[in-house]
Amino acid sequence: MPMYEYSCESCSNKFEIRQKFSDPPADRCPECGGPVRKNISATAFSLKGDGWFNTGYCAKTDSPKPSACACAAGGGCPAG
Numbered sequence: 001m002p003m004y005e006y007s008c009e010s011c012s013n014k015f016e017i018r019q020k021f022s023d024p025p026a027d028r029c030p031e032c033g034g035p036v037r038k039n040i041s042a043t044a045f046s047l048k049g050d051g052w053f054n055t056g057y058c059a060k061t062d063s064p065k066p067s068a069c070a071c072a073a074g075g076g077c078p079a080g
Contacts, residue, residue, distance in 0.1 A: 005041050010034025 001018050008014075008029035017026055029036050 005039040006036040007039055008032060008034050008036050014039075 001020055003016050003018050004025070005014065005016050006026050006029075008031065011029060011032045011034060013029050013031045015030060019025075025038055026036055028034070
């Protein structure tokens with residue numbers, strides 16, 4: 001279930017609620033009962049380890065030209 005962040009318009013309380021997609025959005029602050037608005041916040045998504053880039057998407061080929069994957073990994077890229 002996703003986590004949603006809200007801010008109270010009355011007391012400026014910020015809080016998070018874990019809700020289903022089908023749940024209605026929160027409309028009252030748990031501290032003062034005032035109206036709230038949903039905040040847009042950055043996600044905490046990151047890819048770690050070898051992952052799909054090195055083992056799937058960026059698979060080594062037998063071509064003599066440097067690929068975009070080799071350039072992204074700091075390999076020998078042609079200038080320009």
